[in-house]
Amino acid sequence: MRELQSPLRRLAAPLGVAAGLAAAVAYVGAVDPGRPGRYPVCPLLHWTGLYCPGCGGLRGLHALAHGDLAGALGANALAVAAYAAFAGFWAVWCVRALRDGRGMRVALRPWAWWALGGLVLAFTVARNLPFGAALVPGGL
Numbered sequence: 001m002r003e004l005q006s007p008l009r010r011l012a013a014p015l016g017v018a019a020g021l022a023a024a025v026a027y028v029g030a031v032d033p034g035r036p037g038r039y040p041v042c043p044l045l046h047w048t049g050l051y052c053p054g055c056g057g058l059r060g061l062h063a064l065a066h067g068d069l070a071g072a073l074g075a076n077a078l079a080v081a082a083y084a085a086f087a088g089f090w091a092v093w094c095v096r097a098l099r100d101g102r103g104m105r106v107a108l109r110p111w112a113w114w115a116l117g118g119l120v121l122a123f124t125v126a127r128n129l130p131f132g133a134a135l136v137p138g139g140l
Contacts, residue, residue, distance in 0.1 A: 005101050007098055010097045010098055010101045011094060011097050011098065013093075013097070013103065014090060014093045014094045014097055014104075017090065018090065025061060025064075025065050026065070028058055028061045028062050028065060029061075029062060029065030029066065032062060033058035033059050033061075033062050034059055034062070039058060042054070042055050050128050051124070051127050051128055051136060051137065052124065053078055053120045053123055053124045054076070054079065055076065055127075055137050056075035056076035056079065056137025056138075057075070057076045057079035059071075059072075059075035059076070059137060059138075060072040060073070060074075060075035060076040060079045060080055060083075060137075061079070061083070063075055064080065064083065071138075074137070074138050075137045075138060076137055077123075077135065078119075078120065078123045089104070089106075092104070123135065
């Protein structure tokens, strides 16, 4: 039989993740990725001139940390969607941890992984073609 745990103990893992992410967001919010020399450059962009799916993600996070949703979406809309999806995942994790004390398991079906990969690929291709100029991160 499982011994009953306190709610704080049940939330230890999700709260630990939240603390780590809060520290990372605070750092990115304080240290502007738009200023050269602060962060490493994207190797794909540097060597090929092509935007990877993550290009502009730090600028987007910096904009979100300052409450600028439009700027964040302009920097990398896919990253902003991923941040929102993770926030939802984290909330579900907290509810499940409080309810039954169990961890969170991500068990997507193969078609969902393929769909997610296809979405990232389509975003990457679109932002590197002339018609996808709106998806190109500003300031790069």
